[in-house]
Amino acid sequence: xxxxxxxxxxxxxxISLFAGCSKTVARADGIEIKQKEVDTYINFIKKQDTxxxxxxxxxxxxxLKANIIDSxxxxxxxxxxxxxxxxxxxxxEIEEQLKSIIDxxxxxxxxxxxxxxxxxxxxxxxxxxxxxxxxxxxxxxVTANVIVTDKEMEQYYEDNKDTLFLVPFSVKAGHxxxxxxxxxxxxxxxxxxxxxxxxxxxxxxxxxxxxxxxxDLARQYSDDETTSESGGDLGYLSEGQMVEEFDKALxxxxxxxxxxxxxxxxxxxxxxxxxxxxxYVQDFDEVKENINTYLLKLYENGKWEDFVLALIDxxxxxxxxxxxxxxxxxxxxxxxxxxxxxxxGE
Numbered sequence: 540x541x542x543x544x545x546x547x548x549x550x551x552x553x554i555s556l557f558a559g560c561s562k563t564v565a566r567a568d569g570i571e572i573k574q575k576e577v578d579t580y581i582n583f584i585k586k587q588d589t590x591x592x593x594x595x596x597x598x599x600x601x602x603l604k605a606n607i608i609d610s611x612x613x614x615x616x617x618x619x620x621x622x623x624x625x626x627x628x629x630x631x632e633i634e635e636q637l638k639s640i641i642d643x644x645x646x647x648x649x650x651x652x653x654x655x656x657x658x659x660x661x662x663x664x665x666x667x668x669x670x671x672x673x674x675x676x677x678x679x680x681v682t683a684n685v686i687v688t689d690k691e692m693e694q695y696y697e698d699n700k701d702t703l704f705l706v707p708f709s710v711k712a713g714h715x716x717x718x719x720x721x722x723x724x725x726x727x728x729x730x731x732x733x734x735x736x737x738x739x740x741x742x743x744x745x746x747x748x749x750x751x752x753x754x755d756l757a758r759q760y761s762d763d764e765t766t767s768e769s770g771g772d773l774g775y776l777s778e779g780q781m782v783e784e785f786d787k788a789l790x791x792x793x794x795x796x797x798x799x800x801x802x803x804x805x806x807x808x809x810x811x812x813x814x815x816x817x818x819y820v821q822d823f824d825e826v827k828e829n830i831n832t833y834l835l836k837l838y839e840n841g842k843w844e845d846f847v848l849a850l851i852d853x854x855x856x857x858x859x860x861x862x863x864x865x866x867x868x869x870x871x872x873x874x875x876x877x878x879x880x881x882x883x884g885e
Contacts, residue, residue, distance in 0.1 A: 565608050568854040570615045580607050601862045609864035616850045628672045636668045681846045682839040692830045696823050704821040711814040713771035718762035718806040740807035753811050
């Protein structure tokens, strides 16, 4: 799927533009945020906000401006930290990231066309990518020594095994679907289309009654493209996963039983049940890797947040606008101690 340029820029949230001669709206120990920088981002968001919802409400709009100012302060503090710690981003790294975006388009011309349609300068995208790469490099250094111990994983498992790791009663099932034509092509719903799907599923039902194999018929006739190749296999389903009519029929069947024709919003189904699986709690070894991944990211994000707050608390932040940010109230002033960042190879 092609990645939207608008989505890319909004996700990055951080901008670094040449400010020019413009009013200073905030200052952090000599680092200045210019009105022009804020306006550039606001104008970009206005162009993307086709509904006008963001700018129509004064409180929402003011909060947006305050968040932009604060985001700019943070990125400039990160840039300062990077400069002081010899953390750099090369032109080659930026170009590589840009190429990965361009490659999601049919051609570079299509990429440039979307930039033009959204009134986005290519240099703006390159600046955003530089900021993203810089943040990632600092993040990696800050979180380099974060680990999760076996004891922490075991404790998390014990605390959550009866909720997060409880696998409910489920049924292994398969189905054959005769889909309504309008669900295939978003066309208008018609009685003719309904009758066409009904005739198809009745033909399949007749073949089943004559002893033909359920899985073979699913491969040959089912309109569910995600399951037809595997003989209609839906895997294990617990109550509530499927639409109501399907769910009700599924959990009324015995193992090996095939349902009558079931109608849902998608079309007509025939369902087969292969196996019941009783409720059970997953073993620690089954979920250990997932727990480690979750806790590691949780700890890393916590350490990153502490790092950014420490950067903020080390500077005196002033706002020169009625729309003030909130960074200066993040915490108490800390002593001018070095913020530890692990060096490469340590």
